[in-house]
Amino acid sequence: MSTPTTPSQAAPDRAAVAQMVDHTLLKAEVTRGDVRALIAEAQQLGVYSICVSPSMLPVDAGAVLVATVCGFPSGKHHSEVKAAEAARAVADGAHEVDMVIDIGSAKAGEWSAVQADISTVRAAAPAPTVLKVIIESAALTDEEIVGACRAAEAAGADFVKTSTGFHPAGGATAHAVALMSRTVGGRLGVKASGGIRTGAAAREMIAAGATRLGLSGTAAVLDGLDQQPPAEDGAGAADQGY
Template sequence: MKELDKEVLTVSDIAYTMDPSALAINASYEDLYEMIGACKKYEFGSSFTWPAYYPVFSAELKKTKTAFGASLAFPSGQEPTFLKEKQAEWFMTMDPVEVDMVMNVGWLRSKKFKETEDDIKAVRKVIGDTSLKVIIEAMQLTDEEIISACKVCIDAGADYVKTGTGFSKDPTTLHHVELIKATVGTQAKLKVAGGVRDLKTLLQMYKRGARRFGIGYRNAVNIIKEAQNLPGGQVDTNKADELELQKTQPADTGY
């Protein structure tokens, strides 16, 4: 997917930066179709749910302008590499535009950097040129570990470093975004997930270098509703920190 490279965003631009998900443990087909309906209406960038739904989900998203994204080794990242390879092989039969995989953070924290890198490379080999985002669960890491995780992602050929699964009790912070962006520079892109529940937070993180946002689909819709109230239907992200926006009530749903 083409990444936005602009400072002034319209409502449709904001929608494009968001990847709505139905990844609560109790997500149902009703949730799935509600999310697909939102994708048709708002034209989000890509969308994610649990693998059990992929045969239906991938087919339905082809009827929209929203790309099909696949979540691999989600949410723990602790599966052995050969299972990740098998999962990736199955995903590729449904032509995902993007694969978001969870890093084996335990290996990283154990300083098994080569094993962590090889694990990612194995998935990269299976999916080829398909966009690969690697989730590092930054809110569970020290700054030193975040830097190490970013370097592993770059060396393994990831397209994006993604901050989290959304399953942590702690959110992605502006500090996480700034640290990751400073580490990866132009060598990888940055996706935020976990804790983005209003438009101002999204814009503040966009200003600091994040370009994609994984958000529970009901919160994504709420953010669109916030954006629709922007004066002139657009916003200068350089002024994100000073914005006073009318918030909608965050949805009490995961991710």
């Protein structure tokens, strides 16, 4: 499965933005009925994928791809546990896995440990499974964001991703997305997630270099793509799972 290419300079239309979206539902109280409704909405909206908790797998999403998470949301799991979770998810039909790094290791500058953590999951979920690495950018300094992106690339990840949407420090910002995009230089995709609630916020993330969006309120974002100015920043607060 290939990494999406960087968007063109022209602002993408609704259909193009929809094809950048991981339509996401990761709340703890989610039922299988909720997931069925998510799939139906995903198919109606024409999104790229759904993203659900691994315990909800397997699912039949038709032509819509299936993503899941591992080590979520804290990242404070042994690497072997993350790897087992990822391998089980792939066996259950996941096309993509979004893993959370140990944020404490990044804060401590322990980049060999961060890389080893990602590498362990990569080995358990090899290509063509797409591996996205959640760095929780709002909790990191610029220097730490760069270090986390470099570790993800060295470990063979396909994407770097801003946020879980659950961290109190907040979600995606255009600054973080732009910094991540410059660091990976088109060699990896960049997923913006967490607090993106308006069409204007989505366009801002894409302009900053995002090649994928994690959204829970996808319909409202797509409906608001032509609305200017944005009703709110939309990129700072946690979003209860994107």
